[in-house]
Amino acid sequence: MEPADPIADRLQTLYTLLDEAGGIEGLAPLDLAAERTLLDQLRAEQDRPLRVAVIGEFSTGKSTFINAILGQDLLPARFLPTTRQVMRLRHSDDPPKVAVADDDWADAVDTGAESPASRPLTRDAVRELAETGQPLDLALPIPAPWSDFVIYDTPGVNDAATMSETVIFDLMDEVDVVVMMLRAQQALTASESDFLGHLVRRKDLDKFFFNINFCDSQPPEQVAALRAYVTRTLGELRNWPIRSLRERVFTCSARQSLDPVLDASDGSGSAPSNEHAALLTAVHVWATTRRQALLDEGADGLLRTVAESAAGKLTAALDAASDEDAQQGRAIIAITAAVTEFRVAIREDELVLQQRVSERKATLLADVADAFAGIETALLTWVGTASLDDLAGDGPAKRLRVAVEERLAPLLCVFRDDLGQSFADLDQRIAPVVARTSDRLQGIRHGLDVGPLLAGTSLATAGYLVVSAALPWVLGATGALAVTAGLASMIPVIGGAVGALVGAGLGAAATGLPRLLTGIASGTMGGYRWLRDLTRNWQEQRTRADYEAQLRALVEDLRRQITTRLDQAVDPARLIEGALTARFPEALLLEERRLQVARLDRDRLRDARQGLADLRGRFIAAIPLPQRRPGLDAPEDSPHA
């Protein structure tokens, strides 16, 4: 026993597989839109309501028959040909509505789409809209089991004015089952036979049921005879086996079926006739069974097509992935070989170029070193000889800059930017040196820093003056004391001599004092001047020397900076790369391609391949037919698995 809805299950499986196949990581998405469309069609076909068309010549009771199914006197039913267009009736739990249908009305029925111009369903509304002659779409509650059906009421097949034959002929193809109404009074008229003759040649009569209407107006034996006649005639017409035709020909009065229902709604009627119920059941069962059989049969083929086609695409993708993988591998080898070959080919050029660049660079660096030596000499010479005023201004900075520019610019015109940066650094660094030196030189120019020396000298002079002034007086006093003592000790000769000496000393002291004082004063002034000049010269020299040292350091710094920049800028490898690129652009392309290939994630590619192989196996397993093509039996057969 099969599961309840095998088609739905298989549909779901295939939808899931298609989803998985569409998004395998690491691989370009598979285009499975066509497969999905097929599944959608199958699902739509499975879900769509069955269709039954009621046909026959006018006034055979078609509308009445449908009204009996609906259980209400809804469709206009008269002896005049009232139904001039096809009317579709479909089940809806919403408030009943009627609308003029668009051209693509079959679609509107399948999707249940509402026409924007729909109106509440009343007999008057139907009558009114019927005047347009356009197909009408009626949505209303249809009693079970007919709620599964879309029911088509049609104009009479012999109603030439409406061109209804064409319409009905087309409709015949679209519906699942047809109920053809015949009239008991004139069953199988000439025109009906003609019509059926057409159908026999062109249409599938298997879906036809016949009802001999108006049987209420005939005695029962006549009804039985009529039925036998119709069955026999139809059998001859189409070579239908009479036995199966018996199950297709009914004798039910539409009027008699409808009236009791209508009456029943008043509470006074009875249920429709057995014959009516038998016809409806036969139509319903046959249509349902037949549709299921067609679906099963078609679904098998369709699901198989989808599964095989998807598996085929997966296989192709699998092959493509393997191919791509192999291709990338080959590309890597080829590119590596090409690059190597290319490098070998240009090796000589490269060496020559490298040699040339290195030589030029060495020359350049030597020239720069010379230039700097010249700059330094010129600058230091100038600092050694310049006046203090010149030194204290911004002369040194200017001179340095001018010297550097004069000597280096012609050498380094190519590296003007690098040079500019070095000069900017230089300006920044020389500024504080110049400022500091200037301050010190200003100090030397305006005053000597000899205060302590002067004070010491003054003190010594004063001491000397005091001592030199006091000495004669001390000597004199000593002489006087000696005279006094000599006189007193009676050594008059000695005393006299001493006294005379003292007296002479005193006299000499008295006369020499002014000259002594003048001599001391001029000696002190001379000493001061000598000391001052000595100190000033010494300080100036020291500052100049310091200045020179700093300038020398600056120049050296600049030299080092420029040399370094030069060294970096004149990089043989870079220059060679540039030159090679210009000469051999394909080398660059090859390198780029090689990088691209190297970036390919091999692992992801392998995972994706594995995923594809698994999925392909499951697709094949989902193919519903038991016998499978040998090549598709199992994923292990895959040469890539």
Ligand SMILES: Nc1nc2c(ncn2[C@@H]2O[C@H](COP(=O)(O)OP(=O)(O)O)[C@@H](O)[C@H]2O)c(=O)[nH]1
């Ligand atoms: N006596 C009788 N009258 C019927 C029967 N079926 C339909 N009629 C009447 O026949 C007329 C035409 O019916 P209608 O349904 O309009 O036929 P249509 O043109 O085929 O749709 C209406 O007046 C119906 O009442 C029936 O079985 N017995």
Ligand SMILES: [Mg+2]
């Ligand atoms: Mg009608």
